[in-house]
Amino acid sequence: MASHVPAxxxxxxxxxxxxxxxxPREYAQTRNPLGGESGRWWxxxxxxxxxxxxxxxxxxxxxxxxDVPHVPPQRALFHFSIxxxxxxxxxVFVPFIQVESPAAPRSYPYDGLVTELGGLEENKARVETVDDEE
Structure with a gap:
């Protein structure tokens, strides 16, 4: 049986x-779980x-x-800081990682089907232009 150091x-x-x-001020958690001096707790x-x-x-x-802490407060603060x-x-670093989208952007003919869907001219989708210089 382990020797008990008095508080x-x-x-x-x-x-x-x-x-x-x-x-003496002694946490019950630090006591031997199997028993006291007589070998078994009442x-x-x-x-x-x-x-x-x-x-x-x-x-x-x-x-x-x-629970009684087993880690000193300075060490716990160090781990929390890490x-x-x-x-x-x-x-900070995740916004710098840019992944290419696996899907192709959706495109509609006739300026995004504004007239076909009955939308307003101010709400039309982006206008696609064809470059003649290519």
Missing amino acids: PVEPRDPQLGPDYPNV DMQNRRNFGEPLHAEDEALSVWSP ACLCFVAYG
Whole structure:
């Protein structure tokens, strides 16, 4: 069984009664999942033995609280910065990549069928001209 390093002793909380023990601040997630000193937890789900005193902030230290981070904050900020930089670089360089359209542009005779479809002269499609110099 792994040796358990005791948590540092905190200063006494003045809001607790004088007879309540000064329980160390320990996340339940860091406790051995298989059992305590007796080899098995009385409450396996919360990793607690019967009669064990609760910390004043037990709801923040329980198994159901947010996970204890395993990555130091500086390292996490570095990784987040790299991810943001990759997104920005992708957004900057993608407009420079121009791919030729696989489809041919649609063209209609008679100035885009304006008169055949009954459209207005101002709304007609682009006018195609034939270059005689070719």
